[in-house]
Amino acid sequence: MLYSSSTSISVLLSEALKNKIGSALENLAAKSQQQITLLTPEVAPSSSGTYPINLAFISRDVTGQSTKNDLKEPLLRFYDILRNSPDLKWVHAHSAGADRPIYPELMAKGVKVTTSSGANADAVAHTALGAILALGRQFKSLFESQQKRQWTPVLNNPHVHSFKNKKVMIIGWGPIGQELSKCLRAMDMDVLVVTRSPSKYQDTLSHIEMIGFEDLKSHVSDMDYLVLACPLTDQTRSLIDANIFSIMKTDSYLINVSRGEVVDQLALIEALQTKKIFGAFLDVFQVEPLDPNSVLWDLPNVIISPHTAGHFSGHNSAVEQIFIHNFEKYIHGQPMMNQVSF
Template identity: 45%
Template sequence: MPESISDAAPLRILLSEPALRDHGAAISAALGARRWSRVEPPEVADPRAIDADIAFVSRDVTGRSTKHELQPATQRFYIAMREAPSLRWTHTHSAGADRPVFGQLRARGVAVTTSSGANAGVVAQTALAGLLALARHLPQMLDAQRERRWAPLLGAGMPRDLHGQTATIVGWGPIGQQLGAVLRLLGLSVVVVRQRATPAGEGFEAVTFADLPAVLPRTDWLILACPLTDQTRGLVDAAALDSLPEGARLLNVSRGEVVDEPALVAALRAGRLAGAYLDVYAHEPLPADSPIWTLPNVIATPHSAGFSDGNAARVADIFLDNLRRWIAQSPLRNAVP
């Protein structure tokens, strides 16, 4: 007779201790009668063999690690995923899966899903905050405050009205869509850059990536909210920055590699670009000797645009939904192609 689901071998899930504590009961509920066990990542130097069917990369696993510099706890988890011969599916808390480990897993046939959308609202709010801060010259006013200097925004320092300006949003996923809706309410014209020039909704102009050079000369705000792909890597180079009109500004909440960083620094130093809000960089953490730290027309944050205390629950909801789908052999949400 066929084996019942309750008699099947326990499902082995690689996850952290905090994730087990926070989501263990919900995982059991999602699996129903199917038994499961937690797999703990071994120490880096531990020769013990490890295996798992599923891996859940929660936010605490990556901690302060970046894709360029891994902390020991993150390294342990990544090694465990690489060395688990039965691993069939990995879910990550992040919206993207451009860290090398995920490419390595996909190359050997492991399904990878992301938490795209979980922090989209938070990232859109942060990008909007950066835009408004630059538009209203808040960095200059904060400098004046620290110097106890009374410096009203008069004469050449007077901000331009946002109403009537043009924002070009590269990437029309959940972040771009939420940001675009708010910018339209503020009276900006919004150009959407996406794979195909299919309609992006009433009031939005949609173009393809091939059309980006044509819209840059009328772009006051170039907003990057796209994933890192072969098409977007180095998309904003020196030529693109030179094509922007005088007084234009750039916001990057996508990935640092989308922009030619030396060209960006040169454009900011020369005043060809009036300012930038940057949350991502070519190398993270941003090196201490990077000129970006001290450029007066830059707001630089440490890849934190999506941090918020509600994200963990939203990530868990996506993982648990996918877990039910995986058990039912249904298509997974946010699967990386």
Template identity: 40%
Template sequence: MTASAASSASASTAPVRILLSEAALRAHGGAITATIAAAMAGRDWVPVAPPAVDDARPIDADIAFVSRDVTGRSTKHEVQPATRRFYTAMLEAPSLRWTHTHSAGADRPVFGQLRQQGVTVTTSSGANASVVAQTALAGLLALARHLPQMLATQRERRWAPLMGADMPRDLHGQTATIVGWGPIGQQIGTVLRLFGMSVVVVRQRATPAGEGFETVTFADVPAVLPRTDWLVLACPLTDETRGLLSAAALDSLPKGARLVNVSRGEVVDEPALIAALQGGQLAGAYLDVFAHEPLPADSPLWTLPNVIATPHSAGFSDGNAARVVEIFLDNLGRWITQAPLRNAVP
């Protein structure tokens, strides 16, 4: 938020208008209204709802809170009508100065449009970090222990112990390269070290990630891929990470390496990824994100036996909503007092 916008918002005596979904207002018996009032520190506020389907009247708001129910089943590639109405309400609100989203990233096009209009956008980065890290580790362990293969034999009611060429490798001594060293990457790395794995951290700057971790920059990725048994993508989508894992990068991994992607689908060349999985260059992949979401029904990733595919749900957990609200309320208090906002998108 610009200094002039913050000053204007603070100096005004008019109630602060906050755009909220009806579901957010009803959540937990409407308790969010009391917590917002507390965060407002005496400032009056009024909730603003997005217009109904048949209501063409414009609305205005100073703040918008994009809760999980707003996005629902929408993705950044396919936006459902209810989500579109909320997005349109934000984009057409002339007084909107700040939007907070439930997601950890802000790469949906609407947030770029809002920022172009001078609206500050903040995220809920960190709210679901532990959950995403747990899911990534679950995917890694499932691949390491050949669970997809064993589940297939279970469905066939066939007793087939893992022996010979099917014997899983010890994780101890293998190398994992983690791209992205935010809260998610850090938690994944800590656990993989406990497994006895060597961990290479890829981050923007070569600032050491900590004792026991090798740290490199994005420019060094080509040098570390040839010794990477597990490539874990936990980075935001930026100009630097878009297309980072190209066909050439996949080819440079050791034959039989595995991929875990809880980042964004656009970080990977998806056709090249499919070819690497089909041809055996990659032994397996856990994928929660894709180049287009929802994943098209005809994508081979649905049926490849060495792929675990989940619908961008690695961060879903019943405690996330409360953590998102906590971050929003903290930022609301900061907005009122003109303090710097947490997780502001640069």
């Protein structure tokens, strides 16, 4: 849709984002001879209880400490406004995924949803790389020895290894999987990628071995590391279950930087406790924040990360640039990047 100069576009932003990128949005609108109104969550409803919002940006400061399972202000206020904006056309999310329930709810009403996929892909991939290094070199045991002021060399530990020729399965071939693959191949590790359409890449990426989801079970038993870097979809929900853990190597590791629901968490706990796999790095969980009483906190072969794999000092700016890019595309009726489809 190309807005006419007589149309005023109302954009919902946090107060901080209005101050930070508002002028950039106004300049883009002015170049197209279009009017724009920047609104914050303090906007008052009409007498009928509705709001005049056309576009909205759910930025990191709006999400705040909220999770999918524990919504807090100001996110609750944003959701209320969006649900009561009959002229809402487009919502942009600061996250790489759109698996929060609000997004399919809005899309069912015809609202376009875009994400910030790619903004933190390198950070997430490098976190997964760091996890592989930490697990394979037993960094956790070193940290524990340091806390006890104990000099405990990892001599004769069969679980401390070099990484050359170790086998890594990456599930997901988005920006995260691609960056991680590059890093691992630079370390002479053997990479196997699981993706929905491996044939799509056979001509351009013939140097990377790829398989489809239907072949996962026949290959996972050979892997030293299993890295989850895929979006949460109907296909990937509970993809890694008790059956998968039962055929993985007992000295293998799981790294999850995707979504907690990709893994059957009870099956994971059982696999870790019974040493069906040797350890895990977990950045995401089925319910967040992770229950303080969860046994995962105390398992010696687990490293817990509080859904922070993608955070870095320039992340917010990278997300904002994607939104600004999409805003310019939107007002000119052009395709936006990272548009979600279910």
